[in-house]
Amino acid sequence: MNCELRITDSQSPVTNPQSLRYRITFATQRTLAYVSVLELGKVWERSLRRAGMPLKYSQGYNPRPKLHFAAPLPVGCGSDADLLDVWLEVPVAPETMLAALADAVPPDLSVINVHTVPEDEAALSEQLVSAEYRVWLRDVPEVVVESVIVAFLDSDTLALAKRGRKYRGKTYDLRPLVQELRLEDAPAPWTGLWMRVRARPGATGRPDEVLKALDLTDSPRRCTRTRLILG
Amino acid sequence: MLLHRVQKPGRYVGGEVNAIRKSWGTTDIHICLAFPDVYDLGMSNFALAIFYELLNARPDVLAERAYLPAPDMIAQMRNAAIPLYTLESYRPVAAFDILAISTAYEQLYTNSLELLDLSGIPLRAADRDATHPLIVGGGHGTFNPEPVADFFDVFVIGEAEAVLPELIDTWRAHRHLPREAQLRALLDVPGLYVPCFYEASKESGALIPTDLAAPARILKRMLPTLPPTPIRQLIPNVEVTHNRAVVEIQRGCTRGCRFCQAGAITRPVRERPAAEIVESIAAILDATGYEEVALLSLSSADHSEIKPLLEALLDRFQGRHVSISLPSLRIESFSVDLADMLSQGRRSGFTFAPEAGSDALRRRINKDIATEDLLAVATEVFTRGWRTLKLYFMLGLPGETDEDIEAIIDLAHRVRRLGLDIGGRKTEIHVSVSTFVPKPHTTFQWAALADRETVERRQSLLRERLRGRGLRLSWNQYDSTRLEALLARGDRRLNAVVEAAWRNGARFDAWDEWRSLEAWERAFAETGFDVDAALYRPRAEDEPLPWDHLHSGIEKRFFLRDYRRSQAGELLDDCRDQCHACGILVNYPGMWTAEWECPEQEVGSRE
Numbered sequence: 033m034n035c036e037l038r039i040t041d042s043q044s045p046v047t048n049p050q051s052l053r054y055r056i057t058f059a060t061q062r063t064l065a066y067v068s069v070l071e072l073g074k075v076w077e078r079s080l081r082r083a084g085m086p087l088k089y090s091q092g093y094n095p096r097p098k099l100h101f102a103a104p105l106p107v108g109c110g111s112d113a114d115l116l117d118v119w120l121e122v123p124v125a126p127e128t129m130l131a132a133l134a135d136a137v138p139p140d141l142s143v144i145n146v147h148t149v150p151e152d153e154a155a156l157s158e159q160l161v162s163a164e165y166r167v168w169l170r171d172v173p174e175v176v177v178e179s180v181i182v183a184f185l186d187s188d189t190l191a192l193a194k195r196g197r198k199y200r201g202k203t204y205d206l207r208p209l210v211q212e213l214r215l216e217d218a219p220a221p222w223t224g225l226w227m228r229v230r231a232r233p234g235a236t237g238r239p240d241e242v243l244k245a246l247d248l249t250d251s252p253r254r255c256t257r258t259r260l261i262l263g
Numbered sequence: 264m265l266l267h268r269v270q271k272p273g274r275y276v277g278g279e280v281n282a283i284r285k286s287w288g289t290t291d292i293h294i295c296l297a298f299p300d301v302y303d304l305g306m307s308n309f310a311l312a313i314f315y316e317l318l319n320a321r322p323d324v325l326a327e328r329a330y331l332p333a334p335d336m337i338a339q340m341r342n343a344a345i346p347l348y349t350l351e352s353y354r355p356v357a358a359f360d361i362l363a364i365s366t367a368y369e370q371l372y373t374n375s376l377e378l379l380d381l382s383g384i385p386l387r388a389a390d391r392d393a394t395h396p397l398i399v400g401g402g403h404g405t406f407n408p409e410p411v412a413d414f415f416d417v418f419v420i421g422e423a424e425a426v427l428p429e430l431i432d433t434w435r436a437h438r439h440l441p442r443e444a445q446l447r448a449l450l451d452v453p454g455l456y457v458p459c460f461y462e463a464s465k466e467s468g469a470l471i472p473t474d475l476a477a478p479a480r481i482l483k484r485m486l487p488t489l490p491p492t493p494i495r496q497l498i499p500n501v502e503v504t505h506n507r508a509v510v511e512i513q514r515g516c517t518r519g520c521r522f523c524q525a526g527a528i529t530r531p532v533r534e535r536p537a538a539e540i541v542e543s544i545a546a547i548l549d550a551t552g553y554e555e556v557a558l559l560s561l562s563s564a565d566h567s568e569i570k571p572l573l574e575a576l577l578d579r580f581q582g583r584h585v586s587i588s589l590p591s592l593r594i595e596s597f598s599v600d601l602a603d604m605l606s607q608g609r610r611s612g613f614t615f616a617p618e619a620g621s622d623a624l625r626r627r628i629n630k631d632i633a634t635e636d637l638l639a640v641a642t643e644v645f646t647r648g649w650r651t652l653k654l655y656f657m658l659g660l661p662g663e664t665d666e667d668i669e670a671i672i673d674l675a676h677r678v679r680r681l682g683l684d685i686g687g688r689k690t691e692i693h694v695s696v697s698t699f700v701p702k703p704h705t706t707f708q709w710a711a712l713a714d715r716e717t718v719e720r721r722q723s724l725l726r727e728r729l730r731g732r733g734l735r736l737s738w739n740q741y742d743s744t745r746l747e748a749l750l751a752r753g754d755r756r757l758n759a760v761v762e763a764a765w766r767n768g769a770r771f772d773a774w775d776e777w778r779s780l781e782a783w784e785r786a787f788a789e790t791g792f793d794v795d796a797a798l799y800r801p802r803a804e805d806e807p808l809p810w811d812h813l814h815s816g817i818e819k820r821f822f823l824r825d826y827r828r829s830q831a832g833e834l835l836d837d838c839r840d841q842c843h844a845c846g847i848l849v850n851y852p853g854m855w856t857a858e859w860e861c862p863e864q865e866v867g868s869r870e
Contacts, residue, residue, distance in 0.1 A: 063278025067500050074501055078552030089584055092611040108267050138280045
């Protein structure tokens with residue numbers, strides 16, 4: 033896939049020799065679009081171990097490394113620039129980490145940059161406000177997509193069933209979570225769709241839910257999160 | 264693609280670290296290694312990991328992997344006319360020269376047909392020609408492959424590490440010939456069974472060569488020392504059954520449990536030296552980043568260097584957040600020591616397999632552990648802080664009576680009381696009771712399967728009596744046991760039944776949620792197959808068995824003597840202390856190495 037690289041930087045990379053908290057900007061595509069967020073955590077843990085990074089582990093009988101993603105990627109969705117914070121036991125130069133990771137990550141994961149951030153900075157998930165997605169749909173005429181988009185944007189509310197068993201029968205309003213939605217150029221035989229959705233705790237729009245509301249779930253698709261926007 | 268419509272699509276895309284991508288054009292022989300069940304299980308199969316690394320080490324060979332997709336993905340693929348493909352190059356399986364399918368256990372048989380069909384390959388060897396891949400079966404199931412003999416071209420009998428290189432070379436030298444000539448050439452490879460050159464005798468069912476070049480009996484192949492450990496082990500991107508590094512520390516077992524097929528067919532016992540294990544693990548951890556290593560063997564505590572090995576591992580990998588797991592521990596305080604060393608304060612669950620409830624029945628199956636000793640070891644387990652103890656038993660063992668079931672109940676309650684006294688109210692005892700299947704190439708191969716009435720009555724006895732706080736019971740459905748027994752013990756007549764069952768929709772016979780017993784029942788009716796006659800008749804001692812032409816290296820007369828010992832309630836000691844002349848040493852002359860647990864020469868048994 034030809035994709036323009038847009039790195040999210042609400043703050044410019046800081047170099048803080050005291051901090052052992054590292055922010056990794058990475059991209060996933062193809063095979064790694066099909067993993068869950070828990071599985072992506074394992075992929076990262078093992079990649080960092082292969083790279084020889086001195087990960088900081090939690091205490092207790094079942095120590096876990098400290099890894100924090102900005103937001104889970106929906107299964108089936110790749111990413112152009114996602115964010116992960118990791119904590120180390122001893123300092124490693126960000127460029128050293130970047131080089132070590134380049135050889136250690138799976139084929140469809142690429143590391144774009146690494147920099148340190150202050151230890152006391154808020155968690156990525158708390159800083160996140162919105163996310164942008166590009167969805168390519170196969171063999172769906174552009175006029176069809178355009179008309180459902182217009183109908184979607186014209187509506188004031190859009191009730192969708194909540195996901196998960198414990199919410200059975202409950203609905204939520206998707207409409208206010210979608211900030212922008214429009215057609216985008218895509219090579220044949222694809223029709224491109226672009227959206228910006230809210231990504232606040234308890235108020236997260238998901239591209240597959242938007243497709244559901246647009247009644248476009250049955251077409252083969254490629255989904256990419258192109259940008260995370262931090263507040 | 265259709266991946267957005269299926270559960271867990273990450274199973275169907277590959278992209279794993281350490282997957283090997285070779286050039287199709289510059290390699291001469293293309294081999295697909297297939298596990299006929301879902302990725303989650305296939306990725307946990309260590310045999311495939313060995314062959315993947317071994318075969319790809321050859322510059323002339325490209326080896327890729329395929330697994331059977333789950334039913335939802337199969338439906339999508341069939342709907343879109345997408346044939347089964349490999350996970351490295353996404354090439355159709357049918358494009359490969361050789362398709363090796365794991366026949367690790369019997370419940371994979373209908374899945375093997377599904378795998379062939381999904382690949383667009385004709386099911387029966389007789390309907391295939393040299394334009395199709397050569398279909399090779401291998402794994403423990405090949406010690407009686409007759410129920411699926413019509414669907415495979417060749418079976419590897421024994422350790423494929425020893426056979427595959429010769430199979431590949433012989434096939435390559437004859438690849439331009441018609442399939443029958445290829446198969447005839449493969450008769451020259453020791454350890455290969457080419458079923459089309461054998462026919463079942465009408466009277467006895469014994470398999471008899473129909474070609475002068477076909478050996479009357481095929482001796483299993485095995486390696487004098489264990490093969491090198493795969494280092495660059497595959498790391499799945501999605502969660503699988505066993506998501507960890509593996510090192511085989513020992514193959515075979517000297518204990519001689521009379522029901523155990525794995526212990527018999529993997530003899531002689533070969534140990535991997537401790538120093539080699541430590542170095543292998545260090546290399547694997549660097550290459551994989553795994554945080555858990557399993558030390559694989561049939562009886563871990565029997566490795567002669569086990570304690571120094573664990574000490575070395577703990578010392579070497581201290582602070583690296585690596586956990587080490589040791590399956591198959593025996594009921595003895597030494598094993599509790601070992602588990603204690605490894606757990607480092609963590610106490611998940613402890614597992615024992617007494618297999619039978621009473622001392623007398625344990626003597627019959629040659630599991631030499633007295634109830635009082637078992638309780639002493641359980642005391643130790645609880646004292647050291649474990650709160651969950653799993654106890655594995657078998658039901659329907661030869662010579663079992665209702666009293667033996669009472670003994671299971673009694674034992675479980677005594678263990679539970681110990682646990683409650685020592686560990687308090689949080690203690691849990693899990694009793695798992697499977698049903699015994701008399702397997703080929705074991706002492707019990709002549710025994711009949713216990714009948715449904717007996718097994719279900721005993722199961723309900725257990726259900727009534729093993730209830731209450733801190734007790735959990737699980738058991739097998741008799742129908743699935745009956746199917747396993749039928750496929751394990753069947754002869755060539757089963758091929759028609761297996762195919763009919765598959766056509767009726769039987770797949771995933773090991774899966775409670777996907778198995779279709781109804782498809783099997785219809786297959787029995789359609790083919791007129793008498794299941795009861797096949798399962799409930801003990802075999803006569805002089806009767807030919809459908810697997811007599813395949814030789815595990817252990818002599819039939821050894822098993823027969825041992826069967827009589829069982830009936831007399833006699834134990835047979837661990838053979839590392841005293842050779843019982845099972846046949847291994849005479850059948851593999853000149854192969855002995857210091858890594859064997861056998862003495863250098865056969866020592867006559869005490870009889």
